[in-house]
Amino acid sequence: MTDRIANADKIFFPDTGLTKGDLAAYYRRIAPVMCPHLAGRPITLNRFPDGIDGTYFIQKSVSDHYPNWIDSVTVSKEDGHITQPLIDNASALAYFVGQGAVAFHVWLSRHDRPHHPDRLIFDLDPPDDDFAAVASAARAVRDRLKALGLVSFVMTTGSSGLHVSVPLDRRADFDRVRAFAARVAESLVADAPDTLTTAHAKARRGDRLYLDIGRNAYAQTGVAPYSVRPKPGAPIATPLAWGELGDRRLHAQRFHIGNIFRRLGQRECPWSDIQRRAQSLDQAIEALDAAP
DSSP: OOOOOTTTTSEEETTTTEEHHHHHHHHHHHHHHHGGGTTTSOEEEEEOTTOTTSOOEEEOSOOTTSOTTSOEEEEEETTEEEEEEOOOSHHHHHHHHHTTEEEEEEESSOTTSTTSOSEEEEEEEOSSSOHHHHHHHHHHHHHHHHHTTOOOEEEEOSSSSEEEEEEBOSOSOHHHHHHHHHHHHHHHHHHOTTTEEOOSSHHHHTTSEEEEOTTOSTTOEEEOTTOBOSSTTOBBOOEEOGGGGGOTTOOTTOOBTTTHHHHHHHSOOTTTTGGGGOBOSHHHHHHHHHOO
């Protein structure tokens, strides 16, 4: 097994001078915290062979030249099957950086029960850079879920918004999970129709924040916790504690390669116990059905 990086001095983030080697070093170092959120999930790679200002492509399937120590899984798709990589260690992360990967996106289910997610995600997509509005919407989602008996977790996306995630026990299939998420989102929009929307088309959103539940479907993905995003400054999708939403310095790109390890040196990852908080949707659906 080797994860030696070819062309390690190639600049991947021109604004900061971060190289491919720097990116690989980040992923090697973050692996103990990141890999529990990757393990067992088919991976989609966002590859930028010449850095984030160059051409890019999204890769789901494994390539013939991958070494045999890279794990993979074959899953079904509409027109057949596809074999996708799996990642559960630092060497695999670094290997894919060597292939030009910058960001890693993961399924909301694990390959052993691919049609039964263990995550439900509300993706909060703001119309502008008013992050206070995003934080407010995230709290509204959290409070609605809490009223239904569900614990939720929050994460910056490293792009523009926040993800609110609900850990699930994998009893419900994607159709049931998505239907539940849609009902919750619509109830929130009904309470705040001037500030929230579930309209997929941007032209219909106006200046309202988009509550996107579209990731809750078979083979859809979300950005992995601690993935770097292909944006200036190398921002990172970062799990938060709910209390951090009150920090006026917080924004979607607040944490990046330059400060993430200082953060983790000062506090444990707020998602360290997310796996142990898996929940059933049954009672939450019953509570939603009983609501006036």
